[in-house]
Amino acid sequence: MDDSARVEKAARQVVEEHDPKKVPLREFLGACYDAGVAWVHFPEGLGGLGVSRGLQAVADEILQGAGGINPFAINPIGHGMAAPTVLEHGQGDLAAQLLRPLASTEHIWCQLFSEPGAGSDLAGLATSAVRDGDDWVVNGQKVWTSLAHRARYALLLARSDPDAFKHKGLTYFVMDMQAEGVETRPLRQMTGQAEFNEVYMSDVRIPDSHRLGAVGDGWRVAMTTLMNERSSIGGTSSVRGVGAIGDAVDLWAARPELRTPVLRDKLAALWTRAEAQRLTDQRARRSASTGSPGPEGSIAKVVSAELNQAVYEFCMEFLGPEATLYGDYTLRDIGRMEDYRGGIQQRFLRARANTIEGGTSEVLRNVIGERVLGLPGDLRADSGKPWKEIPRG
Ligand SMILES: Cc1cc2nc3c(=O)[nH]c(=O)nc-3n(C[C@H](O)[C@H](O)[C@H](O)COP(=O)(O)OP(=O)(O)OC[C@H]3O[C@@H](n4cnc5c(N)ncnc54)[C@H](O)[C@@H]3O)c2cc1C
Structure with missing residues (x-):
């Protein structure tokens, strides 16, 4: 049986035995992990089948076609970024311990990474990690x-050696958010929702077994996370006309009284851009191998972020004065993911x-210029200096 047929068989078996419309979400997603269709390119026994990453689309079509929720929508950082990072850099059986509850969304x-400075x-980050015995x-x-x-x-990315150059003195960890000394405070976005937070760490102890990669090699591990972040944020659905562009088309269909020929032209142009992006993304995904995505994932991230904004700007223009109606800015949790x-x-x-989250478009254009196109690097006034000598605001 070829790899594609194996993936198809495994996905079909999951939906037959754990119908996503009938069983609890965690049971369905746990079954996906056990069958090797959570991340098909991962090793067998760790949520995958050891086949090409491009075949994930074969599994997803069957799983989502049967009504299964894409786990990325519930546990985006876990599913899209933590899993590949823990798999590639975790010590001993860390991946085996952590991946199944991550895949089932039991553990979000x-x-x-980001800090005020x-x-x-x-x-340039400043959060410190100091070795103390086994912790x-x-x-x-x-x-x-x-x-x-x-x-x-x-x-968690932290500074373990302030005397080293800034990229060299970093070490990467998995941190238990229930550990003593972790304090989380919500931050309100302009939607009113508190999707993100400030997190304070005061003498939080992390066992050395939860270190990912070597001491001082945290930047390389962070690259695994960031490349996966950009390609997972930039990735589109393989289904035509869903997501932001689907919202615009639905709005167009629901409100015929607001249509004008000029707006029709704009919508057609956006649809064309969305299709170009979807097909490019599909082609890239199908040709992807088993390794980590490279800097070219930044291209999809820049394009999808700017297109999303353009589509919703179109929706606001279409709605006219109604676009300004927004009822509730009070601080609230993001609620149910749905x-x-x-x-x-x-x-x-x-x-x-x-265009800010997962790397700003300006910075990603630098990444594309330097690492994809091979253009000369950005000016870096602090290169070559130990981190502790770099002036900080
Ligand atoms: C919704 C949302 C969710 C997020 N979630 C997370 C999360 O879960 N975890 C996490 O760690 N972080 C998260 N972030 C933070 C995000 O990664 C940062 O906001 C982002 O990397 C930009 O950093 P900054 O906000 O400090 O802006 P700055 O780095 O201060 O940038 C300010 C401006 O300067 C520009 N700029 C900076 N450097 C350059 C350069 N070299 N060349 C050209 N222009 C430049 C930027 O493009 C930007 O316009 C999130 C952000 C958002 C908006």
Whole structure:
């Protein structure tokens, strides 16, 4: 049996034995893990079948076609970023311990990277990790941490050697968000929702067995996370006309009285861009091998973020004065994930974050210029200096 047929058989068996419309979500997603269709390119026994990453589309079509929820929608950081990072860099049986509850969404994950003084310049971060016996002791503050208030585990990047150059003195950990000394405070976005948080760490102890990669090699591990983040955020549905462009078409269909020829032209142009992106993404996914995605994932991320914004701007223009009607800015949790996208005005407001989260479009254009096109590097005034000598605001 060829690999594609194996994937198809495994996915069909899951939906026959654990009908996603009838069984609890965690049971269905746990069964996907056990059958090797959570991430088909992962090894057998760890949620995969050891086949090409491109065959995930074969599994997803069957699983989602039967009504299964895409786990990325519930546990985006866990499913899209933590799983490949733990698999590639975890010690001993860490991946075996952590991946199944991650895949079933029993454990939600978050990403403790950004700090008040380190966003685009992530390698400048200041949260410290100091070795103490078999543990590390962590102190510092993170910010913009999506889903920290729901997370059981975090991907943490911290400074273990302030005397080293900024990219060299970092070490990467999996942190238990229920550990003593972790404090999570919600931050309200302009939608009113508190999707992300500030996270304070005061003498939090992390066992050395939860370190990913070598001491001082955290930047390389972070690259695995960031490349997977960009390609998973930038990835589109394989189904035509869903997502933002589907919202615009639905709005167009629902409100014939608001249509004009000029708006029709604009919608047609956006549809064409969305199709070009979907087909490019599909082609890239099908030709992807088993390894980690490379810097070219940044292209999909830039394109999808800017397209999303353009589509929701079109929706607001289409609605005219109605676009300004938005009822509730009070601080609230994101609610059930199914409700998370809210009404069309909320989606417009949320889309403003698309060109910031997961790396800003400006910074990703630098990544594309330097690492895909081979253009000369950005000016870096602090290169070659130990981190502790770099002036900080
Ligand atoms: C909705 C949302 C969710 C997020 N979730 C998480 C999360 O879960 N975990 C996490 O760790 N972080 C998260 N972030 C943070 C995100 O990664 C950062 O906001 C982002 O990397 C930008 O960093 P900054 O906000 O510090 O902006 P800055 O780095 O201060 O950038 C400010 C401006 O300067 C520009 N700029 C900076 N450097 C350059 C350069 N070299 N060349 C050209 N222009 C430049 C930027 O493009 C931007 O316009 C989230 C952000 C958002 C909006």
